[in-house]
Amino acid sequence: MVNKKRGPREGSPLPTKKEIVDYIAKSDGAATRRDLARAFGVKGDDRAKLRAMLREMDDAGDIDLKSGKRLAAVGALPPVAPLDIMSVDEDGGLLCMPVNWRGDGDPPMITLSARAAAKQKPPPGVGDRVLARLKPQGDDGYEAEVIRAIGKGAHRFLAVFRKETRHQKSAGRADPVERRARNSFTIDRGDERGAKDGDLVWVETKNARGYGPQRGRVVDIAGHIDDAGAYSVLALANRGIPTDFPQSVLAEAGKAHAPDMADREDLRETPLITIDPDDAKDHDDAVFAEPDPDPGNQGGYRILVAIADVSYFVRTGSALDKEAQRRGNSVYLPDRVVPMLPERLSNDLCSLREGEDRPAMVAEMVLNNRGVKTRHRFFRAMIRSAAKLSYTQAQAIRDERLEASSDISTLVGHLFSAYALRKEERAKRAPLDLDLPERRVLIDDTGRVKGVVKRDRFDAHRVIEEYMILANIAAAEFLERARLPLIYRVHDQPDPDHLDGMRDYLKTLGYSLINSDAVRPVHFNQLLKIAADREQKEMISEVVLRAQRQAIYASENVGHFGLNLPRYAHFTSPIRRYADLTVHRAITKAARLGKDGQSEKEAAALDDIAEQISNYERRAIAAEREATDRYLADYLAAHEGAEFDGRIRGVTKFGLFVSLDETGADGFIPIRLLGHERYRFEDEMHRLVGEQSGGVYRLGQVVRVQLAEATPLTGGLRFNMLSAPLPPEKKRKQKSSKHKTSVTNKPRKTSAARSKPKRRGKKNNAKPRAD
Numbered sequence: 001m002v003n004k005k006r007g008p009r010e011g012s013p014l015p016t017k018k019e020i021v022d023y024i025a026k027s028d029g030a031a032t033r034r035d036l037a038r039a040f041g042v043k044g045d046d047r048a049k050l051r052a053m054l055r056e057m058d059d060a061g062d063i064d065l066k067s068g069k070r071l072a073a074v075g076a077l078p079p080v081a082p083l084d085i086m087s088v089d090e091d092g093g094l095l096c097m098p099v100n101w102r103g104d105g106d107p108p109m110i111t112l113s114a115r116a117a118a119k120q121k122p123p124p125g126v127g128d129r130v131l132a133r134l135k136p137q138g139d140d141g142y143e144a145e146v147i148r149a150i151g152k153g154a155h156r157f158l159a160v161f162r163k164e165t166r167h168q169k170s171a172g173r174a175d176p177v178e179r180r181a182r183n184s185f186t187i188d189r190g191d192e193r194g195a196k197d198g199d200l201v202w203v204e205t206k207n208a209r210g211y212g213p214q215r216g217r218v219v220d221i222a223g224h225i226d227d228a229g230a231y232s233v234l235a236l237a238n239r240g241i242p243t244d245f246p247q248s249v250l251a252e253a254g255k256a257h258a259p260d261m262a263d264r265e266d267l268r269e270t271p272l273i274t275i276d277p278d279d280a281k282d283h284d285d286a287v288f289a290e291p292d293p294d295p296g297n298q299g300g301y302r303i304l305v306a307i308a309d310v311s312y313f314v315r316t317g318s319a320l321d322k323e324a325q326r327r328g329n330s331v332y333l334p335d336r337v338v339p340m341l342p343e344r345l346s347n348d349l350c351s352l353r354e355g356e357d358r359p360a361m362v363a364e365m366v367l368n369n370r371g372v373k374t375r376h377r378f379f380r381a382m383i384r385s386a387a388k389l390s391y392t393q394a395q396a397i398r399d400e401r402l403e404a405s406s407d408i409s410t411l412v413g414h415l416f417s418a419y420a421l422r423k424e425e426r427a428k429r430a431p432l433d434l435d436l437p438e439r440r441v442l443i444d445d446t447g448r449v450k451g452v453v454k455r456d457r458f459d460a461h462r463v464i465e466e467y468m469i470l471a472n473i474a475a476a477e478f479l480e481r482a483r484l485p486l487i488y489r490v491h492d493q494p495d496p497d498h499l500d501g502m503r504d505y506l507k508t509l510g511y512s513l514i515n516s517d518a519v520r521p522v523h524f525n526q527l528l529k530i531a532a533d534r535e536q537k538e539m540i541s542e543v544v545l546r547a548q549r550q551a552i553y554a555s556e557n558v559g560h561f562g563l564n565l566p567r568y569a570h571f572t573s574p575i576r577r578y579a580d581l582t583v584h585r586a587i588t589k590a591a592r593l594g595k596d597g598q599s600e601k602e603a604a605a606l607d608d609i610a611e612q613i614s615n616y617e618r619r620a621i622a623a624e625r626e627a628t629d630r631y632l633a634d635y636l637a638a639h640e641g642a643e644f645d646g647r648i649r650g651v652t653k654f655g656l657f658v659s660l661d662e663t664g665a666d667g668f669i670p671i672r673l674l675g676h677e678r679y680r681f682e683d684e685m686h687r688l689v690g691e692q693s694g695g696v697y698r699l700g701q702v703v704r705v706q707l708a709e710a711t712p713l714t715g716g717l718r719f720n721m722l723s724a725p726l727p728p729e730k731k732r733k734q735k736s737s738k739h740k741t742s743v744t745n746k747p748r749k750t751s752a753a754r755s756k757p758k759r760r761g762k763k764n765n766a767k768p769r770a771d
Contacts, residue, residue, distance in 0.1 A: 014050055015040045017057060024063060051607065052556045056492055077134055077142060082150060083110060085128050086157070086205060087176075087183050088214065093117075096144055099129065109141030110134065120146050126183075126205060126214040156204050158238055160225050160713060161187065161218065163197035171195075174203045174216055177234055177713055185216035193218040198225045200233065228447025231630035231712070232333045239623040241331055245342050249323045253342040256313050256349055259359050263594065264380045267362070271386035271407050272306050274352055275464050278390045281337070283352045284308040284575040286385050287467050289414040292366055299369030301418035305471040306383050308350040309359040310574035311584040314341065316599045325609065328616025330576035333627045334441040334449075339576070346575050354388040361584055361593075363471040363571070367418060371425035376474040380593050386411075395458040419463040426466065432521040432548075432562040433528065434541050439664040441631050449635035452663040468572040469563065475571035475583055476557075482590035485603045487579045487610045489570050491551040491560045494519065501684045502547045505699070508685060508729065511540070521564045539700030542649065553579050553610040553617075578613050582606065629715030632665040636717065637710040643722060648701045651688060653681040656697055658705055658719055667717030669705065674721055688725075695725030 015023070015036075023039060024031050033054065037043075042050050057063045083096040092114035098107055112132070117123050124130050129151050132144040159174035164187075171192040173184040185203060187195075195201050200222040206215040223233045236243055245253075272286035285307050292300040314320045324340050331338040339346045352358050360383045365376045387408050389397070396402035397412045404412070438455040472489070479486045496517045503513050511530065514523045524544050531540035551562065553570075560568040571587075574580040582602065589597030602609075650657030655671040671679055671688065674697065679688040686699035697703075705719035 013042060013046045014053060015042075017053075020054070020057065021063065048556060052554070052558065055552070055554055055556075055611075056558070077108065077110075080131065080133055080147070083112075083130055083132050083144060084205065085112065085124055085126050085130065087126060094124065094126070096130075096132070110144050111137075111141065112144040112146065116145060120149070124149060126185075156202050156219065158222065158234060159185065159201055159203045159216075161192065161195040161197065161199045161201045172197070174201060174218070175713065176203075177238065183214055185214050187216060187218060191215075191217035193221070195221055196224075199223070200225055200230065200237075202237075225713075228445075229335050230447070231634065231715075232335050232627045234630065235333065235623040235627035236331070236338065238626060239619050241338060241619060241623055242327060243338055245323060246319070248319045250342055250344075252319045253344040256345065258349060258357070259309075259312055261382055264359065264382050265362075267304070267306070267360075267381045268357060268384040270304070270383070271411055272304060272352075272383050273387045273389055273408065273411060274354070274385050275389045275391060275394045275460060278392065280390075282339075282346050282350070282575055283385070283388065284310075284350065285464075285468065285572050286352045286360070286383060287415060287464065288411065289418040291414070294366075297366065297368060297374070299421075300374075301367045301414070301421065303365045303367065303418055303467065303470070305363045305365070305467050305572065306352070306360040306381065307362070307471070307572055307580075307584075308352055308575055309361045309380060309584070310341070310345070310350050310581055311361070311588060311596060312359055312380075312594075313345055313349060314581060315596055316585065316602050320345075324578050324581065325612070328578050328613040329620055331620040331623055333624055334631050335443040335447060335627075340578065341575060350575050352383065352385050354385045357382055357384050359383075361587065363474050365470055365474055367421055369421065371421035371423070373470060373474065376478065378475075378478060378587050378591050378593075380588075391458055391460040391464075392456070394460040394463075398460065415463055415467075416459070419459075419466055422466050422470065423462075429564050430520070430522040430525060431564045432544075433525050434545060436538075436541055436545070441628055441635075443631070449631050452632070452635070469568075472568055472571050473565060475587065476567040476569035479569065479583070479586050479590055480567060482586075484586045484590050484598065485555060485606050486569055486586050487553050487555055487582050487606055487613075488557045489551060489560060489568050489579070490554045490556075490558045491562045492549045492558050493517075493561050494547045494549060498547050502543060504684055505543065505686055506540075508698075509536075509540075509700075521562065536700075539647065542647075542700055550618075552614040554614075555606040555610050578609070582609065626715060629666070630712055632663055633710045633715050633717055634712035636663070636665060636707060637712055640707050640710060643704060643706050646703055646705055646719075648697060648699055648703060651681070651686045651697070651699050653683075656688070656721070658703060660705075665717060667705070667707070667719045669719045669721050674725075690725060693725070694728030696727075696729065697721075697725050701726065 019040070020036065023036060033051065036054075037047055037050055054063065077098055082099040084099055085094045086097045087095040094112040094114070094117055096110040096112055098110065112124070112130075124146065128149060130144075131147045131150050133147060134142040134144055137143050157176050157178055159176045162173050162175060162184075164170045164172040169188055171187050171189045172195070174187055175184050185205070187203075191206075195218045201218045202220040202222060203216040204219050206217055222237050223230060227233070270288055272288045274283040274286045276283055285305060287306070288304040289301055292302045294300070314324060320341065327338075327340045330340045330346075341350070349358075352360065360381050362379055362381045362383075363376060364379070366374050368374050387404075389408075389412075393402060394412055394415075397404045397409055398416050435457075438457075440453050440455050441449055442451045442453060444450040476486070476488060499513070499517070499519060503515065506513055506527075511527060513519065513527060528537055528540060528544065531537045548562065551560070557567055559566050569583050570577055570579045571583045572580065574584050582598070585596070585598040585602065587597075588594050644660045644662065646658040646660045648656050649659040649666060653671070655674070656669045657666055658669060659666050671681075674688070675690070677690045677692045679697075680691055681688055688697045689695070703721065703723040706722055707717065708720045709718040710716075
């Protein structure tokens with residue numbers, strides 16, 4: 001452990017990013033924030049700057065902020081670590097899992113070669129635990145060198161149990177759902193613990209040597225593979241997302257009751273309405289707009305955004321509060337929602353149901369005739385939603401394609417008119433305008449996919465989105481003026497190194513980006529406008545998306561790059577996000593709206609809470625992606641051999657990730673199946689180049705592929721490439737800006753008959769949440 005104090009620094013009070021990375025690398029993975037501050041003599045207010053710097057480096061992928069404020073080098077394993085041996089690859093090498101892995105995603109690949117394993121006496125096998133030195137192997141993960149055996153491992157993994165009747169000693173086998181576990185595990189009689197054929201089981205590895213049978217024992221049963229929603233169960237269990245509420249939490253929710261009118265304004269006669277997706281079950285926001293009655297604000301509008309008053313029901317330190325913080329957010333999967341709060345609250349007392357009295361926290365905002373917010377205030381109220389509309393209905397009323405009462409029609413008209421003013425102001429602010437298409441996986445009553453549809457996006461969506469953003473801005477401004485600590489929603493500027501790589505890549509496509517680190521969203525928008533004219537907006541949007549950092553929660557403000565805002569906080573969804581609940585409590589304290597406001601203990605813990613709920617948000621995104629991948633693989637399994645149009649979404653040294661146009665499903669093409677020549681991976685150019693022909697497969701390229709294999713259990717898809725590579729760069733003619741520069745070439749013979757490649761984890765293409 002390196003923690004020698006270096007004393008005050010000359011010049012800058014903070015270490016450089018390189019010094020931080022070097023320090024962590026020398027600490028063998030045991031460094032903490034406190035160690036770092038002590039080592040570089042960082043004191044007082046500079047500690048907050050150091051924390052912000054570390055979060056920025058974590059967001060950029062330079063380091064990994066672990067739980068408990070521990071620091072690790074990115075990718076993130078120490079030079080020496082205990083490993084559980086979990087599988088054998090096709091070459092006889094042993095695949096290992098770090099014992100103490102706590103990351104949000106999959107752990108890095110660790111391989112112990114068959115030759116290195118054979119040097120040990122006795123040689124280690126699946127189920128063993130060893131202490132090993134780890135040597136980084138670039139994108140290939142790590143190579144392990146055993147120091148000594150330290151006993152039997154206890155790696156647990158999810159699998160499907162298959163009953164075995166042919167062998168007397170064997171009860172069956174367990175097929176892991178992890179993509180990197182290439183082998184089945186034998187379950188001896190007595191170790192199946194009542195598991196039946198097709199059960200989803202948690203398995204613990206047992207000892208197995210070399211190439212012999214790999215054994216495990218069932219430790220728990222999670223469900224059955226044929227159950228409706230099994231793929232969601234797999235995703236939730238794999239990510240450790242709690243699904244059942246403790247009895248104490250349910251009991252507390254059952255005792256909850258609505259408040260009286262004390263200290264609340266009565267808005268029950270004000271026709272606030274909810275506008276949500278067609279299938280929404282909870283309604284946490286209602287809106288109202290009218291021309292401002294103030295004669296001094298001609299042409300302006302008064303807007304009310306009423307949000308379910310969750311903080312009234314969920315008090316700091318209560319069982320409900322602790323459980324909500326443990327979950328961090330609701331999780332939305334194709335077939336279900338795993339709520340942050342029990343149904344008694346999320347779908348009842350805190351849902352702004354039509355025609356029912358509900359307590360709300362209200363943001364009242366006034367716009368002038370240019371769409372600029374001139375003032376705001378927050379108060380508690382009792383409301384009664386006048387109507388429950390879907391986005392489709394609200395748009396149809398606006399377009400006079402759907403009849404509604406005169407009051408509702410007038411209100412919808414005012415909502416759109418106020419938005420028109422706000423739209424002008426938004427255009428001047430120029431937030432990042434990716435507007436990528438979204439798809440929805442439709443699940444039938446049996447739990448199977450019945451189709452995939454693109455989500456319609458109307459002006460009605462943009463109206464509600466803009467009102468929510470406006471209320472979130474007001475919340476951040478209000479709490480800053482009150483000088484109360486809060487959790488911000490932050491989205492930092494793109495990393496300069498990432499921008500340099502992006503510029504180099506864009507040049508090869510005939511685009512240019514301002515050569516400055518002070519890039520703004522408007523510069524990306526200009527790029528996207530040119531791409532739209534060239535019919536390449538989706539491809540360039542992918543490139544712009546990759547340059548963005550992840551939006552996170554933080555108690556220190558660095559602004560919101562995507563929205564081009566100096567301050568921003570989540571206020572509008574406390575039913576499904578814990579961050580919003582903390583903001584409601586802070587507003588309650590700042591505006592003196594009750595005794596259930598922010599406590600000193602919560603205020604002191606906001607830094608840790610922000611870090612925790614950011615991790616939980618990433619966990620929820622990963623679970624959503626896993627479940628969707630499995631459902632789509634199941635849906636496409638009946639179409640093996642079929643051909644599809646798609647686009648290259650990822651380029652690696654191992655091959656290409658392709659996203660299908662119709663369903664959005666992602667699959668992999670191993671590099672060795674691209675043709676008879678070797679391909680060179682050019683990382684910064686996001687492309688593979690044929691060493692003999694010079695032909696190119698590049699990011700964003702339109703291609704046609706054949707589905708070779710679908711594996712619903714792991715969510716994996718493997719494609720064969722049908723499109724020829726693009727011609728070499730120097731031979732390619734310059735095309736008109738009105739035509740695509742990525743083209744689909746004539747199909748050629750595939751390599752489908754070759755042996756199946758090793759499976760590798762899919763590239764993480766999750767969108768950064770810049771909201």
